[in-house]
Amino acid sequence: MDCFKVTILGCGSAKPTLRHAPTAQVVNFRGNLFLVDCGEGVQIGLARNRVPVGKIGHILLSHLHGDHCLGLVGLIASLGLGQRTGEIVIHAHRDAERIFQPLFDFFSPDLSMKVSFQSFDPGRSSVIYEDDSLLIKTIPLCHRVPTAGFLFQEKPRDRHLLAEKCDALGIPFAYFRGIKKGLDWTNPETGEVIPNKELTTDPTPSKSYAFCSDTMYSEKVIPIIKGCDVLYHESTYSNVDTLKAHLRGHSTSVEAATIALKAEVGRLLLGHYSSQFMSNEDEEILLDEARQIFPNTTLSREQMVVEI
Amino acid sequence: MDCFKVTILGCGSAKPTLRHAPTAQVVNFRGNLFLVDCGEGVQIGLARNRVPVGKIGHILLSHLHGDHCLGLVGLIASLGLGQRTGEIVIHAHRDAERIFQPLFDFFSPDLSMKVSFQSFDPGRSSVIYEDDSLLIKTIPLCHRVPTAGFLFQEKPRDRHLLAEKCDALGIPFAYFRGIKKGLDWTNPETGEVIPNKELTTDPTPSKSYAFCSDTMYSEKVIPIIKGCDVLYHESTYSNVDTLKAHLRGHSTSVEAATIALKAEVGRLLLGHYSSQFMSNEDEEILLDEARQIFPNTTLSREQMVVEI
DSSP, X not given: OOOEXXXXXXXXXXXXXXXXXXXXXXXXXTTEEEEEEEOTTHHHHXXXXXXXXXXXXXXXXXXXOHHHHTTHHHHHHHHHHTTOOSEEEEEEOTHHHHHHHHHHHHHOTTOSSEEEEEEOOTTSOOEEEEOSSEEEEEEEOOSSXXXXXXXXXXXXXXXXXXXXXXXXXXXXXXXXXXXXTTXXXXXXXXXXXXXXXXXXXXXXXXXXXXXXXXXXXXGGGHHHHTTOSEEEEEOOBOGGGHHHHHHTTOOBHHHHHHHHHHTTOSEEEEEOBOTTOXXXXXXXXXXXXXXXXXXXXXXXXXXXEEEO | OOOEEEEEEEOXXXXXXXXXXXXXXXXXXXXXXXXXXXXXXXXXXXXXXXXXXXXXXXXXXXXXOHHHHTTHHHHHHHHHHTXXXXXXXXXXXXXXXHHHHHHXXXXXXXXXXXXXXXXXXXXXXXXXXXXXXXXXXXXXXXXXXXXXXXXXXXXOOOOEEOHHHHHHTTOOGGGHHHHHTTOOEEXXXXXXXXXXXXXXXXXXXXXXXXXXXXXOOOGGGHHHHTTOSEEEEEOOBOGXXXXXXXXXXXXXXXXXXXXXXXXXXXXXXEEOBOTTOOSHHHHHHHHHHHHHHOSSEEEOXXXXXXXX
């Protein structure tokens, strides 16, 4: 019921390799699936992780570099072949519709489901999705093309009801919902007001997940992601390649960790590794560097599931 | 030097699965590489088989269904990132340029190599490539969209020189090339004509490989592929699904084997298996059915290398 987890389908950079798929993740929020980026081979990642693709209602594209979106046409085609119904909303830069709609029309002319585009302006933070319990905001990033990350923010949860106390006071069940939302209760017979804090305890803190890829070091993200529980931040290169990272609009492990530290996040996931790292051992240098700044850091890996 | 082999990168059908990649093959003819179809994930197949991608000069697309060409944009992007130079020629239906050129422009605006399109008419057999030793012809196929297979035909080889006999007759070295090509030799001093058949023996038979996918059963291909050494013919379904195969423009194992038999080919490779087959064992039914008609049949598998 309260599931909030991220499955890493791909955490490599530009080129698909035998070790890493290009960027793709699935955020499962209480059974609703959001696909974040859609690199080539995403269908294999979805199959390998037994993701129920029929439950993907939204696809979020951070930017329109091939390694973040070239799996989209095949995925939509396969979902159509699978007689998927309902709607899939693709949230992306406005160019996405111009690029991809003609491909859907050509390769999947008879789709069984509706596919629509909702564009956002990567230059400013805005809410792109909202329901009763979840808010998704864009995070303006600093890359070679317009790029945004995504903040998945669970809405404040209900306060915990002190059920025995409510019963003892004879509060009818019908009032419970309002009390959980923070209302005081007024006894209709005596007029006595019972303050909410006597009827409830604080709610479980709501959780949040921030996805920041691709981006060079940018402190502008800090106020948006401040205090989030888990941050996925790209670290394409190690500290020795700081100049290369800047020139290519990417970050180093040290820079990712510095953002995590300054934003006071709970946990940092590194990803988007350059293909210059030839083994898991090679990539450990990224982890070692980051942990010196932000100890609670993990290297993301394909098939990893992270509970938020 | 005389290498002529096919590496299967993908032999599945529409959907990429954990067992099969979509269609892609590499034909290596004496070190020149031809990529035949280019399904999503082709780069993984190329890497897994350690194919020297820098030697791919031509990409041949049988038709413009996604499972045969959606790996193209990513492949071209990666070759560009790899600072590949020279030219890559994409041979395909004329719509390919309209569909893919805008994607190359968008996703790979600064390619290091030239990429050009050469269109062919899938409705008639024509030569689309020729060099000193190889000819590639299209094979009109019968599918839901315009589709052509490809016949790779080694040109007739040189006759084998009877070197000792030539030496005994005092024939100068400079004449050997012409004699290997079939010329008689005239002794310039005596005027005596030595017939070629006394100076040579028949050449090693030249080899040929035919790729026929996707297609429903069509006897029109027979005169074109007649006697080829190896035929890859799709067999999406087993005999029990003959009607389904026809409705979807595909073939059964029995139909593939019947074509192989009537065309008197040397060996048949089946492929393009429906995702309804869930295991290698499931697919054995295709093999069993085909072998009853054409015994020298093999199921193609990813990573299989077939010497022609």
